[in-house]
Amino acid sequence: MPLDPAREWLAAGITGLARGREWDAVATLRAAGVTGDEIAFVALGDGAFFVESSGEPDAAPFAAALSESITPPYRALAVRRPELWAIGAVRIDVQRLDPDPRGDDLQLTWNRSELALRMDGVPADPAQAVGLERIATARVRGAYAAHAYRLRGDLWEVSVLAL
Numbered sequence: 798m799p800l801d802p803a804r805e806w807l808a809a810g811i812t813g814l815a816r817g818r819e820w821d822a823v824a825t826l827r828a829a830g831v832t833g834d835e836i837a838f839v840a841l842g843d844g845a846f847f848v849e850s851s852g853e854p855d856a857a858p859f860a861a862a863l864s865e866s867i868t869p870p871y872r873a874l875a876v877r878r879p880e881l882w883a884i885g886a887v888r889i890d891v892q893r894l895d896p897d898p899r900g901d902d903l904q905l906t907w908n909r910s911e912l913a914l915r916m917d918g919v920p921a922d923p924a925q926a927v928g929l930e931r932i933a934t935a936r937v938r939g940a941y942a943a944h945a946y947r948l949r950g951d952l953w954e955v956s957v958l959a960l
Contacts, residue, residue, distance in 0.1 A: 894928030
């Protein structure tokens with residue numbers, strides 16, 4: 798009996814369908830002396846790095862390995878392999894929200910009739926996310942879901958999806 802693509806998930810490669818791209822850029826690096834097995838960091842447009850991993854490893858050699866294939870801002874993950882490090886990076890949108898909300902993680906949704914905000918996982922007054930609402934309505938006509946995650950200080954990683 799033939800497989801019905803509408804009812805069954807078909808694996809990439811078996812059907813000829815390409816696998817979705819996970820990274821915008823990848824690189825490898827030999828980094829002697831770097832401790833740990835994983836380093837997660839954000840590279841900002843001003844050349845600064847925000848390391849999200851435990852400890853304070855230097856992200857500069859990993860960013861240098863990516864420098865010819867992606868420009869900041871981006872989020873990157875470096876994973877130690879037996880002989881070298883594998884690094885993947887994905888572009889991000891970094892914005893300043895004005896006025897600056899009190900929370901660190903905002904989820905704003907507009908379903909064409911109601912605006913709802915979750916701030917740090919708790920329902921909140923949508924008026925507290927006026928900056929994020931401005932960005933979302935400038936990008937999407939109609940219903941949307943917008944997410945903002947504070948990177949540091951007044952810098953936010955922002956994504957907006959049409960619903």
